[in-house]
Every structure is written in structure tokens, then in C-alpha cells.
Amino acid sequence: MTALLQSSAPQPDQALQSILKIAILAVGGQGGGVLTSWIEAVARSQGYAVQATSVAGVAQRTGATIYYIEMAPINAEAAAMPVFSLAPAGGDVDIMIAAEMMEAGRAILRGFVTPDRTTLIASTHRTLAVSEKMAPGDGIASSEEVRAAAEIAADQLILFDMDRLATENGSVISSALFGALAGSGALPFGRAAFEDAIRASGKGVKASLRPFGAAYARAQSNAPETTAPAPENPRRPPATGPTHLLGQWQALEAAARNLSASDMVLHGLRKVVGFQDLAYGRAYLDHLRPFAKQDHGDGALVEAAAKHIANAMCYDDIIRVADLKTRKARFTRIHTEMDSGSKPVLLTEFFHPRGEEIISPACRCGRLDRGPSPARRLD
Amino acid sequence: MRGFILLYIIAGLRRTRRYSLRHRIEQAHLQNWLTLCLQTIPRNYDCAVELLQCRRLIKGYSDTHARGLSKFSRVLDTLPLVIERDDAAQWIARLRDAALGDEEGKDLEGAIKTVMSFAQQPPVSS
Numbered sequence: 391m392t393a394l395l396q397s398s399a400p401q402p403d404q405a406l407q408s409i410l411k412i413a414i415l416a417v418g419g420q421g422g423g424v425l426t427s428w429i430e431a432v433a434r435s436q437g438y439a440v441q442a443t444s445v446a447g448v449a450q451r452t453g454a455t456i457y458y459i460e461m462a463p464i465n466a467e468a469a470a471m472p473v474f475s476l477a478p479a480g481g482d483v484d485i486m487i488a489a490e491m492m493e494a495g496r497a498i499l500r501g502f503v504t505p506d507r508t509t510l511i512a513s514t515h516r517t518l519a520v521s522e523k524m525a526p527g528d529g530i531a532s533s534e535e536v537r538a539a540a541e542i543a544a545d546q547l548i549l550f551d552m553d554r555l556a557t558e559n560g561s562v563i564s565s566a567l568f569g570a571l572a573g574s575g576a577l578p579f580g581r582a583a584f585e586d587a588i589r590a591s592g593k594g595v596k597a598s599l600r601p602f603g604a605a606y607a608r609a610q611s612n613a614p615e616t617t618a619p620a621p622e623n624p625r626r627p628p629a630t631g632p633t634h635l636l637g638q639w640q641a642l643e644a645a646a647r648n649l650s651a652s653d654m655v656l657h658g659l660r661k662v663v664g665f666q667d668l669a670y671g672r673a674y675l676d677h678l679r680p681f682a683k684q685d686h687g688d689g690a691l692v693e694a695a696a697k698h699i700a701n702a703m704c705y706d707d708i709i710r711v712a713d714l715k716t717r718k719a720r721f722t723r724i725h726t727e728m729d730s731g732s733k734p735v736l737l738t739e740f741f742h743p744r745g746e747e748i749i750s751p752a753c754r755c756g757r758l759d760r761g762p763s764p765a766r767r768l769d
Numbered sequence: 770m771r772g773f774i775l776l777y778i779i780a781g782l783r784r785t786r787r788y789s790l791r792h793r794i795e796q797a798h799l800q801n802w803l804t805l806c807l808q809t810i811p812r813n814y815d816c817a818v819e820l821l822q823c824r825r826l827i828k829g830y831s832d833t834h835a836r837g838l839s840k841f842s843r844v845l846d847t848l849p850l851v852i853e854r855d856d857a858a859q860w861i862a863r864l865r866d867a868a869l870g871d872e873e874g875k876d877l878e879g880a881i882k883t884v885m886s887f888a889q890q891p892p893v894s895s
Binding site: 703 | 799
């Protein structure tokens with residue numbers, strides 16, 4: 391039996407080698423399903439037998455969905471259909487598509503990206519994972535490490551911010567990924583076949599073709615990513631309001647500049663005045679003054695003081711929470727993000743203040759900690 | 770809609786905030802912290818910078834806020850143990866990072882124990 395196996399092992403079936411294996415890691419809402427159906431369509435149209443499977447992750451950002459596609463040319467002589475696998479295996483993936491930077495990292499860790507054969511197509515943008523947001527402080531994982539690993543692990547690497555490219559062209563990332571796949575040349579089909587697949591799907595064709603074309607060109611040239619232009623320090627529009635208040639504000643601004651050259655002082659002042667009023671801003675500068683005087687000239691002391699005193703003065707009480715939740719700018723932002731036009735949007739707010747937080751802004755007597763606490767009754 | 774009217778009313782309480790108990794508590798807390806920082810400047814400048822940055826520990830509202838406050842005061846309470854040392858600033862930074870790093874505060878507990886262990890011995894520098 392052993393001998394029999396050994397004799398047949400060195401010669402794998404030719405047909406096995408013609409199977410192309412594509413795995414896609416996408417997060418919920420990125421259109422991984424659409425991308426999969428496009429790839430299926432383009433392969434079928436070119437006379438391939440295709441099988442696609444998906445293993446769902448948990449919703450949104452706790453895990454990615456894995457889509458897996460196998461395809462092989464239908465051989466006229468062999469009447470039987472090829473038997474495909476249902477799930478990707480480590481070291482056995484030809485094209486790995488990752489719709490997010492850390493997903494690329496995850497694919498590398500799981501061994502789906504190997505230097506002998508894998509074309510890795512990944513978007514460099516980040517959608518922060520729950521574990522990254524949970525960490526107090528800065529829990530964001532390093533994209534640079536993933537990039538370095540990708541350069542080692544992949545045979546061919548196509549890496550750019552496809553999410554931004556798609557958004558700029560008015561669509562979602564799936565069309566950009568499809569364009570990058572077409573442009574990579576990893577599949578033996580022409581550009582027209584890919585575009586036909588999009589057209590055949592019949593949904594949002596024009597919107598999808600634009601980012602497809604842009605990503606195609608980008609993948610063909612495979613130009614190194616131009617570093618994203620640093621968000622320019624947006625010139626804040628000068629404050630507007632009643633003249634006497636405006637005068638006071640400008641005096642405060644000037645006083646802040648006198649105190650230190652650090653931008654942080656101005657930022658802090660703006661925050662504090664926004665939290666309460668101009669008098670509160672004056673109090674802020676008063677707190678800051680002794681620190682500015684005793685700074686050794688490196689700016690470390692005054693910078694730390696400016697930042698943290700401002701944060702301390704803008705404590706989050708329920709007034710603040712209610713204030714932030716009812717600002718006009720917030721509603722405008724929600725409407726823009728929902729792209730709702732003039733349609734009404736139902737907003738559900740979630741917050742759970744403690745009993746004493748409800749009472750303490752209203753309480754003026756300062757006897758909360760004595761006697762049977764009304765806070766406890768509220769809790 | 771009823772909820773939002775309530776939110777607008779609460780947001781309108783802003784003008785009365787200065788007279789609230791919460792404001793008094795926050796002001797007292799701020800003043801204590803700033804006084805401590807100012808007293809530290811002549812003794813150890815770098816340490817004062819680190820003390821200012823400890824404010825990072827306090828954020829949010831409700832339980833998050835309460836947890837942050839307790840960590841903050843525990844880090845500041847260890848100041849007398851390290852202030853005589855040359856590396857006091859590093860120790861405060863280490864304690865703060867430990868406190869930031871885990872929610873339950875076990876790392877902070879361990880770090881404070883370490884500080885206590887050498888605080889019994891005479892300081893390294895005079």
C-alpha cells in the first residue's frame with residue numbers, strides 16, 4: 391500500500407495544477423460577496439468551472455468573512471467535472487485578496503500567502519478592530535509590520551489604499567479590489583471580460599466601472615504608494631459672534647500666544663471656552679501661567695500642562711454629553727454619513743450615567759455623600 | 770423626540786454648571802493635582818511633566834471615569850516613594866503605562882509593589 395502511494399506521489403495529476411485558488415478576506419459591508427460573484431461570473435464566461443464558498447465572520451469588525459473560490463478550465467476530453475475544495479489550505483492559495491491591512495496580516499499569519507506562488511492584493515486602509523479600540527491608550531496595530539511581512543511573504547504584491555480610491559470614485563471597495571485583481575494579471579483573462587462581469591451584474595454598473603478602471607491602472611503600473619498628503623492644518627475660520635464677545639476672545643487668543651508658542655495652548659483654550667465660556671478660558675490661562683513660567687525652554691512642561699489641564703477642565707458630565715449629542719454639527723455629520731438628503735433619520739442614543747452623575751450637576755448643597763444617598767436610590 | 774427634548778434641556782443646564790456639586794469636586798481635584806505638579810517642578814522637572822501626563826488616565830463618564838480616577842490617585846500616591854530618586858520620572862511613566870495598559874489594574878498593582886519593595890531600602894542616590 392505504502393509503495394503504491396509513493397510511486398504515484400511524485401506525479402500529481404496535471405488537472406490539479408490547473409486549478410486556480412483565490413481567497414478573499416473582507417469585513418462586513420465591504421462587498422466581499424459582490425466581489426466573489428463578479429469573479430465567478432468572469433471565470434464562467436471564459437469557460438471555467440467555478441466553485442465559491444464563504445465562511446461568515448462575526449458582524450462588522452470582530453472577524454472577517456473568508457470567501458474562497460476555486461476554478462479550473464473545463465477540459466473537453468475529461469468529461470468529469472473537477473472536484474473542488476471548500477476551504478483554503480495554508481501554502482495552497484494563488485491569489486489572496488485582503489480588503490483591509492490587518493486582514494492582510496491575518497492572511498499571512500494563517501499561511502495563505504507564500505512566496506512561491508501567491509499574489510497578494512491588499513488595501514492599506516485601516517478599519518480598527520474591536521480589540522484595538524478596547525485597549526486603553528493607543529492600541530492600534532502597526533501597518534508597517536504587515537507591509538514588511540507582506541513584502542517577504544508574497545510572490546507578487548499589490549498594495550495601495552483601495553478604499554480611498556473607491557470612495558474618491560464614488561463607489562465601495564469591492565470594485566477597486568476587482569480592478570486591482572484584473573490589473574495584477576494573476577488571472578488569465580482580459581480586461582474586457584472583467585468589465586463584462588460587472589455589466590452583467592446589472593447593479594450600479596457605472597459607479598463600479600470607474601473605480602475598477604482606476605484600480606486597474608494602478609495595479610498595472612504598480613507604482614509605489616505616494617504617501618498620503620498629510621492632512622493640512624485646516625485654517626480655522628475666524629470666530630464669529632457679537633462684537634463685545636469677539637473682542638474678549640481675541641484678547642484671550644493673544645494672551646495664549648504670549649504664554650507660549652505651542653499650538654497646544656490655543657487648542658486647549660478653544661476646547662475650554664467651547665466647554666463653558668470665556669471666563670472659563672481665562673481661568674484656564676491662569677492655571678497654565680505658572681507652568682509656562684517654569685518651563686525649561688524645551689516646551690515639554692507647558693505642552694503637557696496645556697493639553698492635560700484643558701482635558702481636566704472639560705470633564706464629561708451629563709451636561710457635556712447632552713451638549714455634544716445635540717450640536718448642530720453632529721446632526722449635519724450624521725445626515726452626510728447616512729447620505730439621507732432630506733429624509734428623516736431615526737437616532738437611538740445609548741448612554742448610562744450613574745445616579746450621582748445625574749444628581750451632581752443639579753445638586754447645589756454638597757451633601758451627596760452624607761446620609762442615605764439619593765444617588766443610590768436612582769441607581 | 771421626547772428623549773431629545775430632555776437632552777436639549779440638560780444641555781441648557783450649562784449656564785448653571787459652575788454652581789454644581791460636580792464642578793466643585795472637579796475644581797478641587799484639579800487644584801490638588803496642579804499644586805502637586807507645581808511643588809514637584811523645582812525638585813524634579815521631568816517628573817512634573819510625567820505627573821501632568823497622568824491625567825490621561827481619567828476619561829469618559831460613569832464607570833470608566835470612576836476607574837480612571839482610582840488609577841490616577843494610586844499612581845500619584847506613589848510619588849513620595851520615588852521622588853528622591855534620580856529615575857523618579859521614569860517610574861511615574863512606568864506606573865502610568867501599566868495603569869493604561871490593562872483594565873483590571875493588575876499590572877499597576879504589580880508595578881506599585883515593585884516600587885514599595887525598593888522604597889523600603891535607602892534610595893540609590895543621596
